[in-house]
Amino acid sequence: MSTSTRRSRTVLAALAAAVLTGGLAAPQAAADGARAADTTAVEWFDVTARTVAAAPAPTQVTNSRTWAIGWLAAARATRDVPGGLDHGQYRRAALASAVHRALTELVPGQAEQVDAAYARTLAGIPDGQAEDRGVAAGERQASLLLAERTGDGLDPASVNAPYPVPAAGPGVWQPTPPAHAPATQYGNRVAEPFALRSQSQFRLPPPPAPDSTRYAADLAEVRAYGAADSTVRGAEQTAVAQFWYGSSFTLYTEPLRVALTRSSQGLAGQTRLVALFHVASVDTQIATSDSKYAHTRWRPVTAIRTGAIEPDATWTPLHTTPAHPDYPSGHGTYSGSAEGVLTALGGARTAPFELTSPTAPGVTRTYTAWRQLSEENVDARVWSGIHTRTADEAGIALGRAVARHVLERQGELLAAR
Known part of the structure; x- marks a missing residue:
């Protein structure tokens, strides 16, 4: 078992249970990797959209911030690939890892659903250095960006700070x-x-x-x-x-x-x-x-x-x-x-x-x-x-x-x- 898989043991357990009960299709063979790589961004777009829609903040800009943090972290993590690694596998893992990390932090009430989506993505990536380092890159970029944006004034209370109404004129x-x-x-x-x-x-x-x-x-x-x-x-x-x-x-x-x-x-x-x-x-x-x-x-x-x-x-x-x-x-x-x-x-x-x-x-x-x-x-x-x-x-x-x-x-x- 790879380092990445060990880190994701809890998430993957949910996937295994779903497969055994018929809730999900079994992971496809590595030969299907190219097809999966083509849909990863769309799949995580839909995960993000469902997650935010299921538990939206009361202020529009706060919801935009959730998207921006997750996907900017993913863009940073996927932009360059270390030498010697499969680019598709690395980028798929990095994208999923970054968005997963951001969504579970910012929309914790939807963590179970986001974890399940993460498990599906990881299950379709062969174990190895590309997956391990992609996961690590995504987690790192998301964690850094989450820390950087702490206290940025885009939480609902700050967004709707009281406004003293001016005199009429x-x-x-x-x-x-x-x-x-x-x-x-x-x-x-x-x-x-x-x-x-x-x-x-x-x-x-x-x-x-x-x-x-x-x-x-x-x-x-x-x-x-x-x-x-x-x-x-x-x-x-x-x-x-x-x-x-x-x-x-x-x-x-x-x-x-x-x-x-x-x-x-x-x-x-x-x-x-x-x-x-x-x-x-x-x-x-x-x-x-x-x-x-x-x-x-x-x-x-x-x-x-x-x-x-x-x-x-x-x-x-x-x-x-x-x-x-x-x-x-x-x-x-x-x-x-x-x-x-x-x-x-x-x-x-x-x-x-x-x-x-x-x-x-x-x-x-x-x-x-x-x-x-x-x-x-x-x-x-x-x-x-x-x-x-x-x-x-x-x-x-x-x-x-x-x-x-x-x-x-x-x-x-x-x-x-």
Whole structure:
């Protein structure tokens, strides 16, 4: 029995029991190693997605952090292979080991399921130095990164640090109806990024002044197209707004999986794709809160109900307004970041793929380019009545800028520690 197998005795015992009871197929022969190597990244993508979905944190960025830690550690562990070892076997073991270590630490309630997946991967890798050293590399990189990220300010309590509501005034954010809930994501603005030099590195310039022509046009569009009782918003526009109303983290899991399954970059390249996607996502969410709380722009519902431009105290948006400032749109920033990474590492266009949304049951939409998702996000938040077009477009630009920065620094980010 190899050193790796001895270290994993407890995990493998679960596998053996499952095989004996018919719960799992017996390990395949080493001759099938090439086929297994081709699917390892997708298998662990699905393990990560199931694990986080089964026990999600209440804050989106915390869930993005879980992905970023596990897959960045895996990318570091799989980037280079020591001489004399089988590359496929080493990288499969390193990927599984790193993500397993991160998930069992960060989502401990799902450890049994993650352990079982780990056992399946190890059982398909021949015992020997490639497996042993791959396991050790993955565990080392995950342990180092977990220690490095301790206290990074991305836990739910820190993310939702209390925000002292400013005095009301033209353009100034105030809690929005119907709940008038406290502001969320205020703490993101001081969290530790993965790649940004500072949280404010990509802080946006101020939005258009409340008495400007541009802002008047923005508000007129939201008033007309984003109202719950709008007479000008069409059925397709309403459908787009409903489709993209949910969490960006959830909505973009499938596009990333599509890009992963279609990648021809090999296991190390696939791992890099997932890692950089979520690193950019975390840093984008930090940069988003920096700009939101630097400018504290009020939401359209506040502007329309209490502002100087034809105030209407009864105006209601199609969808409930999230509890944080308007500028920039977080959906826009997330989409811009995702588009940037997927385009750079997978190409701007791809074969048609279908998406579904938890906020639009039974609806399927089809896309052929990552940019299409960004364009729909911009429109959707206006038609939902919860963002101005300026806030959406600025969000896309901010997310793309963060993605470019992360990609420029990927050599440093992916270097093994």
